[in-house]
Amino acid sequence: MVILQLDATAQDTGAVKKLIRMDQDLRERFPAEKLYLHFDRPSYTTFDTIWFKAYLFNAATYSPSRLSSKVYIELINDSSSVVNRFAIPMGSGLGQGHIILNEKISDGTYTVRAYTNWMQNFGEDAYFSKQFYIGKPSAQGSWLVNEQHNIKAMPQGNEVNLALKLTSLTNAVIPYRDIELRLTEGKKTLVKNNYLTTDGGNINANFMLPKKTETRRLSLLITDKTTKNKYIFPFYPGGYLQNIDLQFMPEGGNLVNGISSRVAFKAISEDGLGTAVTGHIVNNSGQQVSSFSTSHNGMGSFILLPKATETYTAKFELNDASHSVPLPVVQPSGLSLRVDNLSSPDSVYIHIKATPGIAAANKSYSLIVQSAGGIYLGLSFKIGRGFNNIPLEKSYLMSGIVSFTIIDADNRPLCERRIFIDHHDRLDLEVANAQTVYTPQDSIALNIHACDANGHPIAGSFSVGITDDAFIKNDASADNIVSRLLLTSELKGHIENPGWYFNSNDLNTAKAMDDLMLTQGWTGFDWEKAMLPIARPQFIAEPGNRLTGRLRNLFNKPAKDSRLNLFSVSKKYGLIVLDTISDAKGEFAFENLPLFDTIAYTLRVNNKKDKASTADIILDLFKPTAIAESEIRIMPWYVHAYDSLMLAYFNRPQPIRYNGIDISEVKGKLLKEVKIKADKPHVNVAGYNGFVKKEIFEKELVEAGKMTLFDLLSRKIGGFGVNRFYAESVFSKPAYHIYDPALVIGTSMVADIIVDGMSTSVIVGVNTSIDPVGDPQTTIDFMKSIGADDVKDIKIAEGTRLFITVTTRSGNGIFTQPAFNIFSYRPVPFCLPKQFYRPRYDVKNTTALLPRPTLHWEPNIITDGTGKAALSFFAADKPGTYTVIIEGTDMNGNFGRQTSKITISPQAAAQKRTQIGK
Incomplete structure (x- = not known):
């Protein structure tokens, strides 16, 4: 960290130092x-x-x-x-x-x-x-879809004439096939019709699109009514309905009266991706004051000299339709911040200007320069002359995104600008082949050498993927370890083709990167949050495989010095029993738990006298982030399919598939599948007879935790709830029972709940010897009083009546009470490491093997102190070129990526056989 000052007083410098200390404290307490x-x-x-x-x-x-x-x-x-x-x-x-x-x-x-x-x-x-x-590969009946349409404005809406052509992945037409065509707006169905394809696989459909349709959420769903295969893809009406989101972002944050400003913009189409637009800027008098045109992925920038007495609007034409978008309102006074990162390869030039009133006040401000690593520069200054120009050597800054923020005396951010610094200081990774060309099924050895930017060898961890170029296109513009760590991890929203910004060092790429910083980097570090008192994090860190929580008694006070037992059973370790004692805050922890792919824990708490406690167990459970609907709606490859690589990929020969079996793990000979048809399980209990319609097993019940059985079944069973409209048995019709609400599934009444073989009817003395029936209110109360984790199994069964059987953990039947001192928990399962399948070639086996899009995957390549490592695997039996991609890091600030090629040639095999013959 470097602290400089310009026209600063001691008080001002102290304020900057305080700000830097607060930032450092926040980053130490909340390291990202x-x-x-x-x-x-x-x-x-x-x-x-x-x-x-x-x-x-x-x-x-x-x-x-x-x-x-x-x-x-x-x-x-x-x-x-x-x-x-x-x-x-x-x-x-x-x-x-x-x-x-x-x-x-x-x-x-x-x-x-x-x-x-x-x-x-x-x-x-x-x-x-x-x-x-x-x-789905070709063998599973996948289709290609060619969709064309035109749209016409009508008084009642927009008329769409849609033409579809359906073909197989081998371009064979799909004739005389029954399909269902559905147009949806989000989850709302707008159009639904059935069609029969012509002998050429064609469908023509006409429908009306309501005027207020949200075109960004439209989708077409095609269902093959024979195979039940579904094909869903975005539907963009286009034409005069094309919806472009055009946003303008002044450099530094605001347009300020009388100060020339660079204004960035981004145009986003319905698919969430950038699109090209060209237009001009007019003032409120209709005079053109500037023009704009996108340069890369819908982004660009232009210069504007704004006046507070004017408003500005962007005008552009699209598909013969005129569009206008207002620019941000001009501020009558304030500061502007311009950062020039393009003029010099060695320096960044910071230009700060103020309106006359602000300059005359001659107040103190601070310029803060920071990145993910912390604050580089805290600079206090005054702007009595109306401007300040500050050069900063790029050598002070690390590669990555750097933020420049102007803060007033009250630590309020006024202007902000982010730039990207690239010293091209990634790892130098070399992948050397022992041969230039290999034969099919040959043994391949690769030598890997890793050095830092200064040529010094480094020890690091790397992963290597080798793919077949005949099937897989490895896009050099896609996100990778370099673009992810330096760029996309610090920007909001979707970044298109982030790897593209690192493929070239020319001025056009640098200009596009700067436009990206001006648009999607428009807002950066949350300074206002940094000024707030540091609070306890909402989500805890997980430095080990541990189980933590706290105990609370009946008055919600900490239950200290209580003994907590943990029980679990695994195939590998057998019975696991652990115990711990809660501290003065009632908190507890089980540390260094073994790693299992799936496991369930049962916890029980006792008091100081080792008797069952009334304390409630509150675990620090993992709560996953909610999922928002994605704004990126990319058209699937099979719509307007012109990609020969994708066609080859999905048309490649496929091995025989068996449900539930991973062929790579099969040892020996796989026997033919034998299908056994079994009747539904029969239940005969407490006078009820029927067959199981639905069963909820222990895993689901444990995962539900303290959720009541009523809430759980409401989520799991369609139509489950309390209603007055139902049929009491299969011999009666649904009717309205005004005074007798009951548990129902659909229109069938749940006649009884059988708990550990005991009917709930015994509570109210109902005679169950002939035509048994329980008490409706008792069944409702029971389902709402018992927790899912107190139950081991639930069966929904139906004979002449619909009934539910419940097996509890305690075996106490209908007298089971929620156990406050017992908690069952099933953590998110672990995926433990597994080795990538390596075929073994037998020289006696002349049968050609199936294509392998991924020839080899190796996640654990470790270079030694000399920066070297070796990798070996077998070539495919299929001639062609293969791409080798290696990525990794020394976990000490350096990371990198490299691609290379491998050639497998049948000619090389022929030459080898000739040499052997000689």
Whole structure:
């Protein structure tokens, strides 16, 4: 940290030092984390496995984060629902995992979101996320969709004429197929009709689009009524209805009267991505005062000399329709901040100007220069001359985003500007091949050499993915470890093609980066939050695999010196029994728990005399972040499919699939599948007979915690609740019972709750020997009084009557009471490391193996003190070129990425056989 001063008084400098100390204290108490996941490839099909390695850093130093020993991974579908959530253990900031895309994963757009519990204190923008499409291969009957439409304005709305052409992935038409076509606006259905494709696989549909439709949320859903396959993709009407979100952001934050300002802008289309626009700026008199045109990904900037007596509007034409967007209101007085990061390769020039009234007041201000690592510069100054120009050498600053903020005497931020500094000081990674060309199924050895920017060898941890260029396109513009750590982890919103900004050092790229900083970097560090007293974090750090919580007695006071027992059973360790004592605050902790993929814990608390306590157990449970609907709606690849690589990828030969079986783990010969058809389980208890319609098992009950059975069934069972309209048995029709509300599922009354074999009817003395029926109010009260974690199993069964059986943990039947001193808990399961499948080639086996889009994945490459490491694997049996991508870090501030190529040639194999013959 460097502290300078310009026209400063001792009091002013002291204020800056105080501000810096507050910032340092905040960062020490709330150190931020940065997370990056390296995947084996960018796209997948159902039944594939996603392989990844996780790198978790202290955001200031890029050293291993010591706050978190686990990272939570979520696979989220395009309906914003989590289809898989698990945790991976982290050691020294490193971890690895995999996601098996089994038969339960349908095709569609998915997002992998990853974060630590501690990162939830900093908001979702701090999380790692990656969006990609998971599709069905050709063998599963996938289609290509060609969609064309035109739109016409009508008095009652907008008439859409839609033309669809459906073909297979091999471009064969889909004739005479029954399909359902649905147009939705979010979750609301606007149009729903059935169609039969023509002999050419075509469909023509006409429908009206309401005038007030939100075009950014429209989707088309095509359902194949034969295979039940679904194809959903965004529907953008376009034309005069094209919806462009155009935003203007003055440099520094405001347009100030009489001070020339650079104004950045970004145009976003319905898909959430940048789009090209060109237009001009007019004042309130209709005079053109400037013009604008996008330069990269919908972004650009222009110069404007604003006047407080005028208002400004952007005008542009799009699809023969005129649009206008107001610019921010001009401030009559104030400061402006302009930061020039492009004129010099060695220096940054800071230009501060003030309106005459502000200059005459000659007040003190502070310029704060900071990054994720802390404050570089605290500069107190006055601006009596109306301006200050300050040069700053770039060598003082680290690579990454740097913020410049002007703060007044009351520590209120007035202007802010962010720039990007790039010293090109990444790791130099070299991947050397022992041969230039390899034969199919040949043994390949790669030598890896890692050096820092000064050429010194480094010891580090790296991950390597090798993919087939015939199937996989590795986009050099995609996010990677460099762009993630230096750029996207510190900006809000979606950054398009972040890797592009690091592929070239030319002026156009630097200008585009500066426009990105002026738009999506428009707001940075929250200074107002930094001035507030440091509060206890809402989400705790998880430095180890531990279970923590607190005990509260009946008066919500800490239950101190109480003994807490933890029980669990695992296949690996058998019975696990641990105990601990609560402290004076009633807090407790079980440290260094073993790692399990899935496990359930039961906790019991006793008082000082080792008898059952009335204390309530409150665990520090992981609460996942809610999922917001994504603003990025990318068109799936199969719509207007012109990508030959994707067609080859989805048309590639597929192995035989078996539900619930991972072929790579099969040892020996796999026998043919035998399907056994079994009748539904029969239940005969307490005078009731029926077959099980639905069963809720212990895992779901434990996960529900203290939720009542009534609330749990309301979530799990459609139509479950209390109602007066129901049928008492299969022999009666639904009717309205004005005085007798009952538990129902749909229109069927729940006749009774059988708890541990005992009917609730015994409480009120109902005769159950003939045609049994329980008391409706008693069943309702019971379901609302008992917690899910007090129960082991629930069955919904139906014979002549609908009834529910409940098996409790205590076995006390209907007299079971919620156990305040017992708590059952099932933590988020761990995904433990698994080795990537390596085929073994037999020289006697001449059968060609199936294509492998990922030829090899190695998450644990460790370079030694000389910076060297070796990697070996087998070439594929398929000739072609393969891309090698290596990413990693020394976990000491340095990281890097490198790509190279491997060639597998059939000619090389022929030459080898000729040499052997000679």
